Amino acid sequence: MLMSDIETPIHEAMSADELEARLRAIGEQRYHHRHSFQLMLQNGELNRRQVQAWALNRYYYQSMIPLKDASLIARLDDPALRRAWRTRLVDHDGEVEGEGGIARWLKLTDGLELDREMVVSARRVLPATRFAVEAYLHFVRERSVLEAIASSLTELFSPLVIGQRVSGMLKHYNFVSAETLAYFEPRLTQAPRDAEMALDYVKRHAERPDQQQAVLEALIFKCQVLWTQLDALHHAYVAPGHVPPGAWDGDAQTGTS
Numbered sequence: 001m002l003m004s005d006i007e008t009p010i011h012e013a014m015s016a017d018e019l020e021a022r023l024r025a026i027g028e029q030r031y032h033h034r035h036s037f038q039l040m041l042q043n044g045e046l047n048r049r050q051v052q053a054w055a056l057n058r059y060y061y062q063s064m065i066p067l068k069d070a071s072l073i074a075r076l077d078d079p080a081l082r083r084a085w086r087t088r089l090v091d092h093d094g095e096v097e098g099e100g101g102i103a104r105w106l107k108l109t110d111g112l113e114l115d116r117e118m119v120v121s122a123r124r125v126l127p128a129t130r131f132a133v134e135a136y137l138h139f140v141r142e143r144s145v146l147e148a149i150a151s152s153l154t155e156l157f158s159p160l161v162i163g164q165r166v167s168g169m170l171k172h173y174n175f176v177s178a179e180t181l182a183y184f185e186p187r188l189t190q191a192p193r194d195a196e197m198a199l200d201y202v203k204r205h206a207e208r209p210d211q212q213q214a215v216l217e218a219l220i221f222k223c224q225v226l227w228t229q230l231d232a233l234h235h236a237y238v239a240p241g242h243v244p245p246g247a248w249d250g251d252a253q254t255g256t257s
């Protein structure tokens, strides 16, 4: 499908399957599996400092996902949908301290010898990371429930990129291990389950052309949220290497700043 096909305004309602095909075409063209930072990460072309910067900044995204999901649950009036959606909160926060995706992500930042307090404080994430992640939070809070659910559909594409990332990182970097990358293993089953549920909702509820257009735009927006985070990492830590004032600069292994 051509880019112009994606961007052509919708005047007549599509079938649910046509809508799905358009969504998948957007992912194929715009998801972060195509980003040069992601390719460098999986091809072993980053140094340890650059991988640390990725893990530190990505923690901020992870830590905000439950806030995003909780705000969505608060707006769902269907108990079945709330029940289904709340598994995401448990996946990330766990049932008890030390469990769940956020705790597993901290195993990665610990393994990379980043100071935990510095990571959790998010003091030294890139400004663009912060702005992109906050834009996602605002989008889910402010747009319709249909658009909010559609914006999670990047998860349709995450298992592929996660598989390539994990195998590439294990192959190329001696400073990560299967244990420190343990965050990703459960995502390979959680993400398809979550994405199928969201896709089913979107296919059943986006009937009018304006709703279908809004759904496609929500997915494009979310691809941009992910893309922008990698743009910022590339600009700061690869080339030209302009670390913004106040952002982590590879000096925080001691956690002094």
Ligand SMILES: O=C(O)c1cc(C(=O)O)c2c(n1)C(=O)C(=O)c1cc(C(=O)O)[nH]c1-2
Binding pocket: 065, 101, 151, 152, 153, 154, 155, 157, 158, 161, 162, 187, 226
């Ligand atoms: O590793 C990745 O490339 C990747 C991508 C995405 C995504 O596509 O948004 C998510 C995740 N991971 C992830 O781990 C995760 O928990 C997650 C939640 C969401 C969401 O929008 O609700 N996306 C993603």
